[in-house]
Amino acid sequence: MAHDAPLLMSFAEGDRSMAGLLGGKGANLAEMTRMGLPVPAGFTITTEACRDYLSHGRIPTALPDLVTGALTRLERESGRRLGDAADPLLVSVRSGARFSMPGMMETVLDVGLTDASLPGLVARGGERFAWDCYRRLVLMYGRTVLGIDPASFEKAAEAVTGPAGRDESLLDVADLKALVTEFRQVLRERTGDDLPQDPREQLDRSIEAVFASWNSPRANVYRAHEGIAADLGTAVNVMEMVYGNTGPRSGSGVCFTRDPATGEARPYGDYLRNAQGEDVVNGSRATVSLADLSDLEPTAYAELLGHLDTLEHHYRDLCDVEFTVENGRLWVLQTRVGKRSPAAAFVLAHEMAEEGLISRDEALLRVNGLQLESLMHPQFAQTSESRLLAEGLPASPGAAVGEAVFEPADAVRLAAAGTAVVLVRTETSAEDVDGILASAAVVTARGGLASHAAVVARGFGRTCVTGVMSLTVDSAARTARTSDGATIQEGDLLSVDGTSGKVFAGALAVRPSEVAGALESDDPAEDTEQPVVRAVRSLLGHADARRRLAVLANADVPADALRARRLGAQGIGLCRTEHTLLGERRVLVERFVLDDDRVSALAEMERLATEDFTGLLRAMDSLPVVIRLLDPPLHEFLPGVEALATEVARVEALDGEADSSLTRRLRVVRSWQQVNPMLGLRGVRLLAVFPELVDVHVRALVNAADALVREGLHPRPEIMVPLVADAAELRAARTRVEQCIARTRGTRASSLHIPVGVMIELPRAALTAAALAEHADFFSFGTNDLTQTTWGVSRDDGQTGFLTAYLTSGVLAHDPFVRLDETGVGELVEVAVGRGRSARPDLGLGVCGEHAGDPSSISFFDRVGLDYVSCSAPRVPIARLEAGRAAVSATDVVGSDTR
């Protein structure tokens, strides 16, 4: 943006393309003004003015004169003058940044009203109306401009309305006058100043307050989390007031061009008679549905439907609209591309493409993997508003039912006894992690989407709702209370909807995801399918047609492989051979390491591995199946040292002498401990110490594949070497693997070629990719390990400690284990791709770390030129969708704001 960008523009001057300068709200107001919609007159003070303010700490010197000019024009157009005793011009002052930022919405209405001009407003709409406006102004000015906490005003109001509060529509003129007096008293007590009686001073200070709100702590944390640049600044929209609160022929409403919850193609909204806009959204009075407006104000209603149709065709998307009816006349106050539920996003995109309103590529860009992910979680079969206890932020999706507990230790204890629990806290900290893990869901009264509870719950896949402001938790008394008086006692059943942020009393029935069920089904019954399932299928189909990235699955057992194939996986990109050694099978490692019963342990491992591999190759017949050689440190399969040492000490104390067999076990297990196992004897390094453990899996794979070939199938086994740091390690491993393949085949003739690849999961592997490519048929990026070593953060230690502290304090915007760190880890991936392909142009390239299933990381993998991503089975549809979106984005289709 040029440095001499304008500081102020009237609505008539701008358009929707100027959101960077005018903010989203200002740009849309300008656009609607251009379209001829009934928008009150006004002007936008630009983000450029805000940036100037932020860098110099004061209002730009040129701004006051520009505001004066704009006000003069406004006075001319409206025929009213600021501060006029007979018919004063009042304005609204609202923030409006480039990107919607819930953390910093600042609004002051009725600016310009003073003791002197009050009579003029009385003349316009009556005494009750005028004093209601005055009450609103003093309250909003006090809160927003002077920064006085809302509680002070609530307390002051009690003197008039009593402690329980009262429906504002029931307040009479005397009440309203008394409230204005009380509120102005609060202003004087808290700041020493009254409401300015110069209307222009009210305006100027309101504008500055909006500028300053850009740097509020909440806004900063929100921006860090959303990756919004800190120096964009906000615009300020100044608009002539129109009034929905002048009487029964007035009112305010909010509506959508289609249903934002289901995507159904009919206008949807709420209307409230004799009210200003904020009354509609804050829920303090019962609204009526949009359809009822046709009875109340048929002309305005017909006009509104026309505008909605115009807007949807103009914006080619779902729009939401704020409107006001003043004495029967319709005003449109705001529009934007509307937020929608995940289900609606799919239905809308699919149906708009069917209608020809948008292209199928655009439709694909209108949905995303996070939405699909939430659709694939279980949901409540039916939610009951009557059982709604409280509402907060949707911090971690899912639907969970459990008994309320208030102490993490109780959660652990009850969970251990088999009880499903919901942990209810004011907020959580590092000591509560065990409790979070033990709970089906977590509910906190404080904290946002980046709070400790939110971060940890998402990390562990627990349902979570944070920021339930209406909740007061008393942990000591093991009880909580909502602001409308309901209580939660320990043991009460709660149902928590992490997707909507709602908390219900009692146990709601949990229904598995329809979408997940339909996608996994062997027998899709298209005719009976829900609109959302049809939409998901259609958009996934288009993603498949467009995507360049293949999508493989990480799977260790045949059942997972079959499920992954049904969900669209094109092979297995990671089979962990250690699966052969997990669970009850870990005794095999014990026998191998502790009891020196190596030969029989190895034979048993080989038998189990052959079984597993046969099933995997069969399930993925004709598709690649990549087997990773043994990776984890062996001590993971052995008994714990602490437990063994404790047992040795106990026996010795009781018997007076040591148990020699136990003591020997302890000694051997202790010798297998590693100080930093993640950086120790594991991966390809095991080959230097226990090559026979590798041979077992290679032999099993060759025998499994050869047997299937004899059955007439087409297995495509591949082998992958983990944790390589130097080409010499890979060369040695490959030699061993190939010798083992040759020996296993013996004289059997099989033309089956088994490619051998390498995992790129250490910085040095990425840097020496050219040398590695000489010994590798493919690279598979292990971004979990690569993140651990690039950052020097172990997943086990970081996530529950300092990493959480970094995320909640905003030091880091994202958990690098969840979203690929493009700056650091990403550079290494790019370096490896470039060097590997230069050395070997036909090198295969994929990724099999957790990031392979992360929506926001997949476009990166597409951009750097990988051939495939391999993720867990449930994430396969998400990866397919995102891979399609990445391909479409790369071809530069018209973008969308819905993400």
Next chain:
Amino acid sequence: MAHDAPLLMSFAEGDRSMAGLLGGKGANLAEMTRMGLPVPAGFTITTEACRDYLSHGRIPTALPDLVTGALTRLERESGRRLGDAADPLLVSVRSGARFSMPGMMETVLDVGLTDASLPGLVARGGERFAWDCYRRLVLMYGRTVLGIDPASFEKAAEAVTGPAGRDESLLDVADLKALVTEFRQVLRERTGDDLPQDPREQLDRSIEAVFASWNSPRANVYRAHEGIAADLGTAVNVMEMVYGNTGPRSGSGVCFTRDPATGEARPYGDYLRNAQGEDVVNGSRATVSLADLSDLEPTAYAELLGHLDTLEHHYRDLCDVEFTVENGRLWVLQTRVGKRSPAAAFVLAHEMAEEGLISRDEALLRVNGLQLESLMHPQFAQTSESRLLAEGLPASPGAAVGEAVFEPADAVRLAAAGTAVVLVRTETSAEDVDGILASAAVVTARGGLASHAAVVARGFGRTCVTGVMSLTVDSAARTARTSDGATIQEGDLLSVDGTSGKVFAGALAVRPSEVAGALESDDPAEDTEQPVVRAVRSLLGHADARRRLAVLANADVPADALRARRLGAQGIGLCRTEHTLLGERRVLVERFVLDDDRVSALAEMERLATEDFTGLLRAMDSLPVVIRLLDPPLHEFLPGVEALATEVARVEALDGEADSSLTRRLRVVRSWQQVNPMLGLRGVRLLAVFPELVDVHVRALVNAADALVREGLHPRPEIMVPLVADAAELRAARTRVEQCIARTRGTRASSLHIPVGVMIELPRAALTAAALAEHADFFSFGTNDLTQTTWGVSRDDGQTGFLTAYLTSGVLAHDPFVRLDETGVGELVEVAVGRGRSARPDLGLGVCGEHAGDPSSISFFDRVGLDYVSCSAPRVPIARLEAGRAAVSATDVVGSDTR
């Protein structure tokens, strides 16, 4: 080298510049031939021929004709013909690669001698001489060409000489004839073939044997360790035989132009009458000194001295020379720049520069840090050849005395009781690591400089001698026997010289290093100094004048700082603040973490830190002192979980109930455990959890510095933030540090500026160096941690396990924790330097990891443009020397072959 390089050149055609093609030996023979020295005629088969052989697996087709031509010329020049019955031409066949390779020296003498030509040789030197030559030929041909093990010949010889062997000079003609018969019988038994009676076949097979020796396992390991390319190949030198064994007027000798042990400027050597060259070096007969040759053969002696002088002036370096006197006539058989002891290297370089033979820059390139390091180790006051038990390879320098033990467990047990022990083993493996750690020295019968024992001992700084071939160890009997019959029993005192590779019986007096003592002395008494001390001082002085890199020291306490300053340190590049918390002080962390007695624990920490910092800043007055903020994971200071858990179990078993205080300690300590502490809560991350621990050290530093300023001193404190992965961490840390500095100063006026830098020790820090540079006054590379994360290898787990396996098997040539891995870690260092300096041109750059004191890594740090290296105090002189050498090398002075 051009692909059509010649396959064969006569000595008269080449010169010393052609070592790549002719090998070192061949190039020097050609050079001496050009200089007119009395070199027997001959020719060199080039490395090109060898490379052709190695890539095709057979002798190049053009070679036989070239050899025929060269032999024809040789016959013409010598007047003798190959296989001639009357006066046969015999030749020597010797390998000679570009770089000297002890692992693959292959020699066959007297090639061409057959039953038919033996009478001709009898005519030349008598019957005893001729049969002695025949004996040598059969033996060398059998060993080198046919690959028969030496023991077979030793066993066969016993039939003639008896089991104890006999001085070969005492063998009579009958004995020699019998030996030839016995040895030829060995050939037939082991290979089915006798010695070829076609002289040309003897020659051709000898040449091929030398070619093939290039790929022997020993040669491969040696090359990997020395970083010599695997595809260079060796040359083969074929030279007319001259004989030192024709009678009393003949003999062979080896000499040096100066004393290679002390550097003293007089010729030095050994001469053996009536002997061939190998007899001189294998020590089977007593030699006389070079001076005695002047009595025996005055003419040859005078001629030799003249040649030595010519050679030293020609080569401008110490030369060693092999010569033979045949019936009074002098022949020079070989010369090369001579190997020398570390002390001699310094004396020679210094004195040759004083003499004007070489420049001071060249003198500096003639010595290196490894030599200086060995001079700074303790040595035996006086070694006694009469007490010499055995000799092997100098695997890890130093001088150590202890009782012989044969089992690692015994070493551990005795060491725990305070006894110094020397572990004697056939070889060592991973299970012996505890024993190596417990020992003062390690001696092994097998294994080379890259064997397990050698690698581990060097890693731990233990004296070590490997490859003592004369030693037979019987661990079960706890005894060892040398080949000359001496025995070592458990408990016998041994003195081990790791610098020379010698093992002595009894306890020799250990003398601290003269060089170290002199350099550390406050009062250098130049007049009484040894030549080596004068030489070291002089060359260090020149290094200081030339070097670009500053040399700082890593020091935590004032005593170390003072010592470092005496050794030339220009400041402290790393003070570990955790020193305040080590040893008995760890109870402070316990109090902080366990007992929640935080305030008093912090106060005590601050008091101790202030004391330490005051001493450090005083010792380094006017020089920079860089304090690193707390780095290690706190659990390192807490009691071990296993020990605590054992105690809890023991008490519970005995008392029937748990000790609640102990149980609480266990619970807290357990909560502090980390799965991978190296990747866990440590470094800058501690700031997110315990900022007060950081404040303690910042306050202590500010107060210490301000106090010294008031004393009129000039402290230069700096602060360094460890383990940063992201610029936001550094920004937060820097803010906290600067706020703490400001608060500590309060109203006190001090203009002291305290720069704040960052350690670059994670791959991500290197990659994001540009962003870090915005918040850092300097970078200090922590190459230990950077190596750990770049390789994904923890020093604790790698060094005693798979890393050792990699080094001993040759998968890796060097331990990346000892020598900086330029390929991987080095690239990250270069990236960080480039990006950091681009973002901030005045950024300070240094390194404080272990590599900062490693000779071979310092030239890398100089090359990439660092400002300083910071190493432990004893390594400061080594770093100064290497920094000087790096600067001189960078300016491209004439090189040297002495490294």
